[in-house]
Amino acid sequence: MTQVSFATHEVLNQSPPFEDVDLFALDRPLAEAVAANGGASAYKELSEFGQHWGSAAMAARGRVANENTPKLRTFDSRGVRRDEVEFHPAYHELMARSAHAGIHNSTWTALGKPAGGAAEVVRAAKFYMAAQVETGHLCPVTMTRASVAALAAQPDLLSKTMPVIATRAYDPTFAPWWTKRGMTLGMGMTEKQGGTDVRSNQTRASRDGDAYRITGHKWFMSAPMCDAFLVLAQADEGLTCFFMPRFKPDGSVNALQFQRLKDKLGNRSNASSEVEFADTYAERVGDEGKGIRTIIQMVQLTRQDCAIASAGLMRSGLAHALHHARHRSVFQKHL
Ligand SMILES: Cc1cc2nc3c(=O)[nH]c(=O)nc-3n(C[C@H](O)[C@H](O)[C@H](O)COP(=O)(O)OP(=O)(O)OC[C@H]3O[C@@H](n4cnc5c(N)ncnc54)[C@H](O)[C@@H]3O)c2cc1C
Numbered sequence: 001m002t003q004v005s006f007a008t009h010e011v012l013n014q015s016p017p018f019e020d021v022d023l024f025a026l027d028r029p030l031a032e033a034v035a036a037n038g039g040a041s042a043y044k045e046l047s048e049f050g051q052h053w054g055s056a057a058m059a060a061r062g063r064v065a066n067e068n069t070p071k072l073r074t075f076d077s078r079g080v081r082r083d084e085v086e087f088h089p090a091y092h093e094l095m096a097r098s099a100h101a102g103i104h105n106s107t108w109t110a111l112g113k114p115a116g117g118a119a120e121v122v123r124a125a126k127f128y129m130a131a132q133v134e135t136g137h138l139c140p141v142t143m144t145r146a147s148v149a150a151l152a153a154q155p156d157l158l159s160k161t162m163p164v165i166a167t168r169a170y171d172p173t174f175a176p177w178w179t180k181r182g183m184t185l186g187m188g189m190t191e192k193q194g195g196t197d198v199r200s201n202q203t204r205a206s207r208d209g210d211a212y213r214i215t216g217h218k219w220f221m222s223a224p225m226c227d228a229f230l231v232l233a234q235a236d237e238g239l240t241c242f243f244m245p246r247f248k249p250d251g252s253v254n255a256l257q258f259q260r261l262k263d264k265l266g267n268r269s270n271a272s273s274e275v276e277f278a279d280t281y282a283e284r285v286g287d288e289g290k291g292i293r294t295i296i297q298m299v300q301l302t303r304q305d306c307a308i309a310s311a312g313l314m315r316s317g318l319a320h321a322l323h324h325a326r327h328r329s330v331f332q333k334h335l
Contacts, residue, residue, distance in 0.1 A: 015327035018320050019059050023129040024050030027315065034125050039118035046125055049101055053129050058097070062134035062269075064090040070271035072261045083258050084174055085225050085271045092172055094137040094269075099170035099182060101126055104144040112148050112162045124308055131312030132319075136269030138309060140184040140223035146301035147185035150230050150241060153286030153294045157243055161228075176247035177227035186226035187298055188218040188244070188275070195220065198232055198239070198292060203277065205233040205240060212242060214280045224258055224273040230285060230295055231277075237288035241295045244282040255280045 024030060024046045034046065052058065068088035076082050098104060106123045109115050123145075131138060148165065151158040161177070169182035177183045194200035203216025214233050221229065228245040248254050255278045262272040286294035325335040 013329055015324045017056065017059075018323045019054070019056035021054040022047055022050040023054040023132060024125070026050075026054075026319070027129075030125060030128065030315075034118075034121055037118065037121035039121040039125065042118060042122045042125075046122065046129075049126055050129055052097070053133050058094075058133050061090040061093050064088060065094060065134060065269035066136065069268050070261065072258055072271070072273070074258060081253075081257065083224075083253070083256055085258070085261070085273070087172075087225070087269075087271070091137055091269050092170070094134050095140070095172070095184075096170040098130055098137065098141045100168050101130075102168055103127055103130060103138075104141045104184070105148075105166055105168070107145060108148050108162075108166065110162065110166045112152060112158045112165075127305055127308050128312040128315070131309035132316035134269060135309050135313065136267050138305070139267070139270045140186060140226055142302045142305035142309075143186050143223065143226070143298070144184045146298040146305070147187070147230055149297035149301055150285060150295050151243070152297070153241070153290075154243070154284070157283060157285060164227075172225070174225070174246070176251055177245055180227065183227040184223065184225075186221060186223045186229045187295065187302075188221040188229045188231040189295065189299075190218060190220040192217070192219045201232050201234060201239055203231070203233040205235040205242060205282065207235075208281075210283075212282045212284060214242060214244065214277045214282045217274070217276050219274055220262070220272055221275050222270060222272040224256070224261075224271055224275065229256075230298055231282065232291045232295060233282075235284075235288045239291035240288045241285040241291040242282035243285050244277075244280060248281045 065088055071086045073082045073084045073086060103123060103126050107115050107119045144165065151161060164177055164180060164183045167182045171181040173180065189198045191201055203214060205212045205214050214231065216233060228243055231242045231244045232239055233242055246254055246256060257276045257278065259274040259276060264272060328335045
C-alpha cells in the first residue's frame, strides 16, 4: 500500500488557544483597581474565579451557548399556550456558575440593603471577567442584581422577594417564584414607538383590588424566562412601575404572551422577546406616576454593567491580540 504523507497538513506557526489562563492574575490593572477600591483581601477568591472562567471548559460553554440559540415554544403540541423559551444546557451552566459566584446579588445584604465594604468592586471584577467569556447570560444576571434597587421603592415586596433573590442557587424550573430556590428578574420598558422616550409608553394599567391588570405590549423584553419583570405602564396617575410575575398568586400562569424572539446580530445566547400583555396580573412598585423615577434605579445599575462588560470585551480583544502576537512569527521574528 502507498504511504500517504500528511506533511503539507502539519500545522505550524499558529498561536495556541488562549485558554486555561487565570483571567485575574494575568490582569495587573484589574488587580490594582480592585486593591485601590478596598478589595485586596478578595484576591484569592478573584483568582479562583479567574482560573475557573479562564478555563477551556468555560470557553466551550460560551461558544456552544451562542451557537445553539434559545427557542421560543409559544404553544404545546395541543395548541395550549406555553410561552416558554428553551435554552441549551451550556447557557444554564453559565447561569449556574454566575449565580454561584453571587454576580446577581452579592452587592446586597439578605434584607436588600447595600452590602458595603468591597462588595461592589469584587462583584464588578467578576462581572468584568465573566464578560470576557460570555456576555449573553449576563443580561438576566445584571438585571436581577439591579432589580433590588427599584424594589426598594416597595419595601413589602422587597422583603417578600429578597429571600429568593439572595440565594446563590440558579433554579431554571418554570414555577412560581416563591416556590423556587433562586430567581431572576428582568425589565420591560421599551415599546415599538419609543425606547429612549419611555414616557410615550401606551401600555395601560387598571386597578384590580390591591393589584393591577396590565394590557399592552413590550417591543424588547430580554431574558423572558425570568421569574418576574419590572414593567412600565400608564396608570391613572401616570407612568408607573409594576412587578409582573410569570405566575399569578393562585399559582396559575400569568398572561405574558411572547410573540417572537429577536434575531439579533450579537448577544445571541440571550433571548430577547416581543411580548403582549392581556389583563396581565401585576403589583405596583413605588407610587403611581413615579414609574421612571422608580425603574431608573434598576436601569442605571444595568447600564453600569454595560460599561463594565464592554471594558471586559475590550480587555479580551487586547489579551487575545497580545497572545497571538507573542506566538506568531513573521519573517523569522515574533509579531
Ligand atoms: C440586546 C438588547 C437587549 C435589550 N433588552 C431590553 C429589555 O430587556 N428591556 C427593555 O425595556 N428594553 C430592552 N432593549 C431595548 C433598549 O433599551 C432600547 O433599544 C433603547 O432604550 C433605545 O431605544 P430605541 O431602540 O427605541 O431607540 P430610539 O429611542 O429610537 O433612539 C435611536 C437613536 O437616537 C438616539 N437618541 C435618542 N434620544 C436622543 C436625544 N434626545 N438626543 C440625541 N440622540 C438621541 C439614541 O441614542 C439612539 O442612537 C434592549 C436592546 C438591546 C439591543
